[in-house]
Amino acid sequence: MPVGTNATVKALDPDDLDEVGASIILANTYHLSLRPGHERIERLGGLHEFMGWDRPILTDSGGFQVVSLGKLRKIDEDGVTFRSHLDGDILDFTPEYAIAVQEALGSDIAVCLDQPVPPHASTRSEVQVATARTHRWAERSLQAHQREDQALFGIVQGGLEEDLRAESTTAIAALPFDGICIGGLAGDETPEQRRAALDVVVPLLADDPRPRYLMGLGSPVDLLDGVDAGVDMFDSVLPARVARNGTLWTPEGRLNLHNARFLDEPGPVQEGCPCRLCRSFSRAYLAHLLRSRELLGYRLATCHNLTFILDFMARIRSAIRAGTFPELQQQFRATRAGTNGVKTANEGRVKSQ
Amino acid sequence: MPVGTNATVKALDPDDLDEVGASIILANTYHLSLRPGHERIERLGGLHEFMGWDRPILTDSGGFQVVSLGKLRKIDEDGVTFRSHLDGDILDFTPEYAIAVQEALGSDIAVCLDQPVPPHASTRSEVQVATARTHRWAERSLQAHQREDQALFGIVQGGLEEDLRAESTTAIAALPFDGICIGGLAGDETPEQRRAALDVVVPLLADDPRPRYLMGLGSPVDLLDGVDAGVDMFDSVLPARVARNGTLWTPEGRLNLHNARFLDEPGPVQEGCPCRLCRSFSRAYLAHLLRSRELLGYRLATCHNLTFILDFMARIRSAIRAGTFPELQQQFRATRAGTNGVKTANEGRVKSQ
Secondary structure (H helix, E strand, C coil): CCEECCCCCCCCCHHHHHHHCCCCEEECHHHHHHCCCHHHHHHCCCHHHHHCCCCCEEECCCHHHHHHCCEEEEECCCCEEEECCCCCCEEEECHHHHHHHHHHHCCCEEECCCCCCCHHHCCHHHHHHHHHHHHHHHHHHHHHCCCCCCEEEEEECCCCCHHHHHHHHHHHHCCCCCEEEECCCCCCCCHHHHHHHHHHHHHHCCCCCCCEEECCCCCHHHHHHHHHHCCCEECCCHHHHHHHCCEEEECCEEEECCCHHHHHCCCCCCCCCCCHHHHHCCHHHHHHHHHCCCHHHHHHHHHHHHHHHHHHHHHHHHHHHHCCHHHHHHHHHHHHHCCCCCCCCCHHHCCCC | CEEECCCCCCCCCHHHHHHHCCCCEEECHHHHHHCCCHHHHHHCCCHHHHHCCCCCEEECCCHHHHHHCCEEEEECCCCEEEECCCCCCEEEECHHHHHHHHHHHCCCEEECCCCCCCHHHCCHHHHHHHHHHHHHHHHHHHHHCCCCCCEEEEEECCCCCHHHHHHHHHHHHCCCCCEEEECCCCCCCCHHHHHHHHHHHHHHCCCCCCCEEECCCCCHHHHHHHHHCCCCEECECHHHHHHHCCEEEECCEEEECCCHHHHHCCCCCCCCCCCHHHHHCCHHHHHHHHHCCCHHHHHHHHHHHHHHHHHHHHHHHHHHHHCCHHHHHHHHHHHHHCCCCCCCCCHHHCCCC
16 A cells, blocks of 8 residues: 555655556545544545545554654553644544544544554563553444444554464454554564564464555565565555655666666666656656656656556465465565665665654 | 746646646756756757657747856856856856757757846946847857757847837847747836837837747736737746745636635635646645645646646637637736736746746
8 A cells, every 4th residue: 555644645646546556545544633634624525535536545543653753742541642743732642533533534444543662662561561452442443433334453563572462463353353454563673573473463363354454564575575474465655755765666676866877878767667757758867857856756756666566566466366476476586686676674664654 | 838947847747738738848958958968868869858748848048047046257248157056067158058058958949048137237238238249149149050950039138228129129130030039028127117128129020920939927917918018928937836835826816725714625726627636626635735745736736827827828819819809808807806816016027947
């Protein structure tokens, strides 16, 4: 899922989203509740109508943003009290409020408020408290949720502690959610730690038909590993953010369009790519636009990276259906071994805004 | 002509330009010679190929930008020596160089280098010297110009001095140019002073079939007055610049989308407008995008104002053909009298970048 924080996937309009192959997008509950306000969006006909996008929208829980962007006042059993990053207002975010916001927005999939904890900055007992609280908030969210036309996903927490992850998976899976989010990852853990956590969660959901959604992962290699571990859904600002910074993804690796050599390259960023950038413009033109900080450059670069990553996911889905996913993985790793790769350690760790 | 300073009309791609009704655009000789460099653009196949726009392009002379943006070193008979606004390099701009740049860019219409003088900050003798030099530069430009597939326009100067304007018009019209630019206006003169200057220039060109182009004018009322005075072509960054600042033009007047009331208005900016903004989005959504400084907002607002002004010009052309231009003028003034108008004094005086 491309991320449309402020009811727009940065630099793109709905026709662009269509063209890059987006079938569902994510919008941020926290941001929209503050600006322009969920009640306002509701009065205007809901988020789909507001942003001109008639396909599915998932809204996140707001939990991550409340903790990472708001100036935190306190977290207690009731919820989170924080200062808005926009105007400094003191606001309460409770599980019931997060549901009310998402019902007002009218997203197709809502997500429960959780208490995320940064794995490396938390003690086991902090993780334990946050995880248990996330479970109680999950039940309160189910109680509060009324819209029958809106799915509701619960969130598994548990940090990097295997037993807490397992306990959380069992607790959340026992509740009548429509899908299971795997939270607290795609942060500062290593790929190996992430995989270890997934290898606890996914086997416990083996016979569970509900979609599994790992929140906040976006680089090709991470997505491939996530799918290999059994995850169905992902979201990330990464492909779009690095695009705006001039990093373009291709099957042969990353291109940094700020490199002076691109100013003289007449070919497209990726030969044969059907995106708006590669169809009509040279590497030289994009390099010029980005250097000149021209708005069109951000749009074209974003179109390319989203086309690239959504096509990558489409090929993964086809391979799974054809029973050739292992071959696709091998092929991908072989290509990467011979190039500078598509992912750096830092890129893989960009969380949603 | 919408203005594409850096080989892009800010925030729009060629499909957008097509959709707003642009049939010709202007690109800036000065800017492109510095970045990415006209020789580079030539190697890449020329400006049309570079920016993916296959319709006409007019390149300006660079004279205005050399004087207004470069840190001026000196102007003498040879040309202008200045420091680049990008990297501080000392560069020479001569009439021959301005032609060479434009031939390398491969625009459809090139314009001679002139020496613009700000009417209110110049003595009569300064205007006289600059105007005479502009004429000598015009002859040198014609000498230097070789591309047969590129038209060349000369520039009339003369400040606000009637006799110098007349002299300049006669001098430039006597040369074998393909069109006549009227320079040194759309600056800090009043509409009355501008009209007085035009009323000197145009009658002297009454039997001249070549197009008359007033450089740098863009508000609806100014365009209407310019056409009434007998001008055929205009360019301006104004409609796009005010759009990015949140000012949207409609037949009923200007809307400042930063006004809080628009956050709750579900209707389009202009009922019945065929532009990308009005077709799909509410005033509320645009107001939200602009407040959130979202890139999509700049694109949608620009699409609207360019659609508005290009449609306005199309209606002027139809009225002229139908013999109903006076009625159109009357109608426009009547509508404006009852509203807050589409133009403020300041807006009318934005020069090209």
